[in-house]
Amino acid sequence: MDPNRIVQALKGTIDPSLRLAAENELNQSYKIINFAPTLLQIIVSEQVEFPVRQAAAIYLKNMVTQYWQDREPAAGEVIFPFNIHENDRQQIREHIIEGIIRCPESIRAQLTMCLRAIIRHDFPGRWPGVVDKLQMFLRAQNSSGWYGALLALYQLVKTYEYRKVEERAPLLAAMELFLPRVQQLMAQLMPDATIFSVLIQKQVLKIFYSLVQYSLPLRLINTSVMTQWMELLRQVMERDVPAVSTETLEVDEDDRPELAWWKCKKWAMRILTRVFERYLTSGERDKEYFEFADFFLKTYAVGLQQVMVDQYRQKRYVTPRVLQQCLLYLSQGLSHSLTWKHLKPHVQVRTTEVIFPLMCYKDEDEKLWQEDPYEYIRMKFNLYDDHALPATAAQSLLCKAARKHDGVLSPDAHGPSADPRRKDGALHCVGALAELLLKKRAYREQMELMLQNYVFPLLNSPLGYLRARSCWVLHCFSPLRFHDEVVLRRAVELVKQDLVEDKEMPVKVEAAIALQTLVSNQQQAKVYIRPFIRPVMQELLHVVKETENDDLTNVIQKLICEYNQEVAAIAVDMTRNLAEIFTRVLQSDEYEESEDKTVMALGLLSTMDTILTVMEDHAEITQQLEAICLQVIGLVLQKPVIGMAEFYEEILSLAFGLTCQSVSPQMWQLLGVLYEVFQHDCFDYFTGTHTLRYKTLGVLSSDCGEDAECHAAKLLEIIILQCRGRGIDQVVPVFVHAALERLMRGVKTNELRTMCLQVVIAGLWYSPPLLFHTLDSGSQPLTAHFINQWINxxxxxxxxxxxxxxxxxxxxxxxxxxxxxxxxxxxxxxxxxxxxxxxxxxxxxxxxxxxxxxLLPRGNAQDEDHNEEIPSDEDEVSEPPxxxxxxxxxxxxxxxxxxxxxxxxxxxxxxxxxxxxxxxxxxxxxxxxxxxxxxxxxxxxxxxxxxxxxxxxxxxxxxxxxxxxxxxxxxxxxxxxxxxxxxxxxxxxxxx
Structure with missing residues (x-):
């Protein structure tokens, strides 16, 4: 194989003007023996231009992923599909680890993915030698190969990470050799704080985490071994990140989590938190871990708890992920008497020093609110955002601690002269505890007064974040049983005011959610808001258009269901607005790069579907909605299949809603469009679309999976039953033959077998003479086969x-x-x-x-429980029905x-x-x-x-x-x- 020819083809793939010819050249060459090993040679060669090496790495990764595993011919075919030749595989196995060690990071990432695929298919059977090769590099005195070898070892451990215990034997046999060595490397490198050393330490910790996160191999990790690892983890947590370094302090705070020193701390914390959660938390422990759990609790749990607290109390920078893991560890400690006993005397101090500051409005929040309120909304509603992680973990810890101990809230947080940001923190704490407070009568009776005195005034605060927080608190307390309807009315009016009249978008979003929860939980609130439903809906659509917040599409859907009669007057305008927003989302430049956009688009389609559903009895409105919905359906179907297919279920639900009562000429035209779309590799979506598709015979006669075939057969059955007595004699035999032919090809599932039989039974119900004529008219009579199969x-x-x-x-x-x-x-x-x-x-x-x-007989009136008050948590009893x-x-x-x-x-x-x-x-x-x-x-x-x-x-x-x-x-x-x-x-x- 000529390497220069491949290099030139790869170089051509980078040039748009040469790409097509270059790709054709590669597609004609990749099946030739020695092609894949030549790619690997190009990848590791420093004489080849870097972009070409990158292109080669991506091509090799795709080849290994697709063609490494042995594949058998498909049913009915005799030609074997292409696999990488075994001689080529052996060459790649021999040199890929060296490639990972020698190549730069961006290329190394592609090679490690290749290695994972190879290990998954070849270890230990075809490639037991990978253990010896890795051991050679890890035991070498030359440290240049350590990091690459650890990356390769990580692929081995990741391959077995989620396997059952009995399937992990090959890994554990290998780790008997590797675990002592990687622990030794970690200990040896701990005094060295250089970037190279810390990267190796981070990789060792990642390996250890993957090894123990689902199953703890006690034969490898006894108390002695765990003691050594715990000491290393403690050192990682306690050591300072280098302060005087251009690689640390001068880095922007938003980018610091990506520094190797902080990533090392993050993985240390993940190990400690996971071990606590998986092997110590009550209800999760397997019997085999009892001894280990007891050892860990008595030896390390309390000491590590103090390390966690110190991470934040010292007022030094801690990355969000590390802080979140520390709080999670403390939260888990509340479940154990030993750790709780140590934490209990300090719980209020910990709340004041650690939890409460995290729940207050911060400088970074204010900066984001002022500079980009839309990003602030996205960040606050994204629980997986790094900025949200510590506050969410603090809230979880607060709620768990409150169940254990009453005195967790700061007594002066609501003082009249309190700092506004402390007021925000106090409201955040109270809202977080709403579920617990509403369960206990002693607190529940005070909540209405609390809302009047502390929350209502802040709904008119000049500070936007306090108005938003107050709306959120009302959302949290929306299930409260109000004794004074005046208070409830005031709450609804204030929240409506913040939605309709407020100028700041984060306030509007929180007000919208609070209003919907109040309407859903309070019958009188529904009455209060009914006269204003039009401006409320119009403002909601405006906010959705501006923010593209998916939570608000859920709000709109719920309000539509609550006020279906009132919505009728504005249903067409609402649907038109939703369609415009959907079109804008799909056509935005960021659409393909943002999952949030997809979720938002799905929510918009679902909301349109909800409007169609509640308007199904209004024929004239449904007729107007049809034109709007068809534009949306057309937009999805006319786009390329990739990226749009995720909307098929929703748009077909729209089409279904438009054809429930009658089928217009325009909707009949849609059927042809659907047929054309279905021809382009859409078999995977057949199960969600068969209401409107009739390409069923092709499904039953092709190899597209029994689930899709069940739906195809179901559609044939429906057509026969729906058209009984309506003259479809010419197609019933075709349907019956298709079902029986599939039945006789061999069926794996009972579902498909009975579904094919149901098509024939439907034919019997349609016309017995026609069915039996059809069964006996072929070269091989099928009546006996059908009846016997049916009875059996x-x-x-x-x-x-x-x-x-x-x-x-x-x-x-x-x-x-x-x-x-x-x-x-x-x-x-x-x-x-x-x-x-x-x-x-x-x-x-x-x-x-x-x-x-x-439909059940009614019992006595006293048997019904209308939200009966429960005096306390201790008195709450749930009896099985x-x-x-x-x-x-x-x-x-x-x-x-x-x-x-x-x-x-x-x-x-x-x-x-x-x-x-x-x-x-x-x-x-x-x-x-x-x-x-x-x-x-x-x-x-x-x-x-x-x-x-x-x-x-x-x-x-x-x-x-x-x-x-x-x-x-x-x-x-x-x-x-x-x-x-x-x-x-x-x-x-x-x-x-």
Whole structure:
């Protein structure tokens, strides 16, 4: 393989004018033996230009990721897919670690990803030698290879990080050699604070963290070994970051977390916090760790706790992540009597010195508020933002400490002359504790007065951050039971005022959320705000447009549901605004780089869908909404598939909402567009889009996964059932053949097998003569195969619709005037199969009563608990509800237990595909109890011999069940005016 030719091709990929030809050259060469090893030679060569080496590294990474693993031909194919040749693999295995050691950082990152893939597929089987190679570099006296070798070792440990204990044996065998050496390296380098030394230390800590975070290998890490590691971790935490250095102090504070010294502290803290959480926290410990937990608690836990506190008390800079981990460690310590005993006498001091300052408004907050209020909003609502981490951890620690000890709040925080920022901190603390305060009567009774005296005045504060904080506190206390409606009205008015009239956007955002929670939790608040819903909604749309805050789309959706009648007048304008915002978000330059934009766009689509849902009874409004929604749907479908596919579920939900009542000519045109889009590799999204797609035969005849095939078959079934009696005789045979052909190709899941059978059963329901003509018209008659498969798989029909269709189909089969010979052969199984299906239906109907309390008998008034007050946490008792058993009263207890075992919970819940209804599922659809009873009576009257053959195999219990079905059917005929489903739910015997 000519390296110069590859170098020139790689160089061409960097030049836009030569890229296409260069990529074609590479695509024609990559399958040639020795291509991949030549790429590695180019990557490590210092004579090659750096951009070319980078391009080669990326190309090699993609090749290894895609073609390293052995792959078999796809079903029906004889040509093996391309894999990197074993000789090439061996060369790469031999030299890749040296490449990682020698290459600069940006190239090294690509090579480590290659190494991870290689280890995942080849270690230990094809590459046990990786251990010896790494050991050679780590034991070398020359330190230049240590860092690269540790990066490689990290890939080995990461590969096994999430594996089960029994699967980690190859790693543990290797770590018996490596762990002592990396601990020795760490100890040896601790006195050296240079960047090179600290980078190695950081990598050692990352390796140790990945080794122990899910499983602690006690054979490697006994108390003696852990003592050595704990000492190293303590030293890392206590040592100062070099103060006099251009690499530390002169770095901007926002960039300091990226310094190696702080990253080293971060990984030390992550180890300590994870060990505490995984192996010591109550409820998480496995029995094998009891001895270790006891040792750690008594030896290190208290001392480390003091180290954590000192990190922040000394008023020196600490990175947000390190501080957050320290607070998390302290929070976990509250669960243990030993650490809590040590912390308890100092809890108020710790709250005042550590927690409270973190919860106050800070200089950096003020700077961001003034310079970029929109970024301030994003930061405050992003819990994963580094700036938010310490405050969130402090809030969590405060809440946990408050449950242990009452005196955690500073008594003077609400003083009239208090610093405004301390007021903000105090409100932050009170809001954080709202859930706890509302549970305890002693505090709960004071909260209304607290809001009046301390929160309401600050809603008019000249300081924006105090207005925002006050809105947040009202949001936190929105579940409070107000005794004075005047106070509640005042709260609603003030929050509405801050939403509609305030000039500062962070205040508006907090006011919007507070208003929605008050409306949701307080019935009177809903009444107070009703006259103002139009300006409130208009302002919300303005704020969403300005801030693109996803939380506000949720606010709008909830308010739409609360005020659906009032929203009708502005639904079209709201949807138009939402569509404009959606278009702007998608067309913004930052869209592809920001996950927040995607989340925001999804929220906008969901809000539009909510408007469509609540407007479904307003035909004239829905008609106006259609044009707007079609523009949005078109925008998504006309974009490239990559990046837009994540919106398919939402836009198809919109399309579904627009076709529920009627289908306009414009919506029919959409069907063709969807077909074209589906042709472009959209099989992965079929399960979420089959309501509107008819490319189902292609799905059933291709290898696209059984989940998608289930949805394709479901659509075929729906079409047959929906169009019964409407002249689709020409397509039913095509649907039936597609389902049977897929059934005979071999099916792995019960779901797909029964779904294919349901297509054929639907064909039977549509027209028995047409079905049997279709089954017997081919070169190989299929009637016997279909009937036998159906009877044998009766128990796998688990949904309400599935069982009902199956019963109706068997009834049709039972009444055929001309019976196929295959039916005669299974006559003894027909009625038992139907009775099994009815038994499943009975349990399914009865289980739904548990989720529909309005269908259960009403108890006495005193049994209802209307938010009864609980005196204290200690008095709060939760009793388990009495079970409702879906069994007949005549059964014994043993029989009930047996049936509970048989009818598992999954079988009682139906299936996801059942959300798509058919005429059989409507309230006026066919009643399976009546249909079966009438069918059997007709058979009894018209063909006594056939009736005897059907009923002869029944046991006494089955005859008893048959009588029960007759009884239910009789009751159904005399219960006029009551929905059939509810009649059955009420009729089924329930035990209490």
């Amino acid at each position: 798989d009766t128990e796998f029909f688990i949904g309400l619709h599935d069982r009902k269709l199956c019963i109706l189909g068997l009834c049709v089969l039972m009444e055929l005037p001309t019976r196929p010979s295959a039916l005669e052969a299974v006559v003894a199984q027909i009625l038992p199969s139907i009775l099994l299906l009815f038994l499943g239906l009975k349990h399914l109907y009865a289980s739904r009563v548990l989720h529909k309390p309005e 009495q079970p409702v058993c879906p069994h007949s009263g005549g059964q014994t207890e043993d029989t009930e237990d047996d049936e509970d075992d048989f009818w598992e919970e999954d079988c009682l819940e139906g299936t996801p595909l059942e959300e798509y209804s058919t005429p059989l599922d409507y309230d006026n659809g066919e009643d399976e109890y009546l249909f079966f009873t009438n069918a059997l009576l007709r058979v009894q009257n018209s063909d006594t011999n056939w009736y005897q053959r059907l009923t002869a195999p029944l046991s006494d219990d089955q005859k008893k069940q048959l009588q029960e079905i007759y009884s239910i059917a009789q009751q159904g005929t005399t219960s006029a005016g009551v929905k059939q489903l509810e009649m059955k739910l009420r009729r089924l015997p329930l035990c209490h």
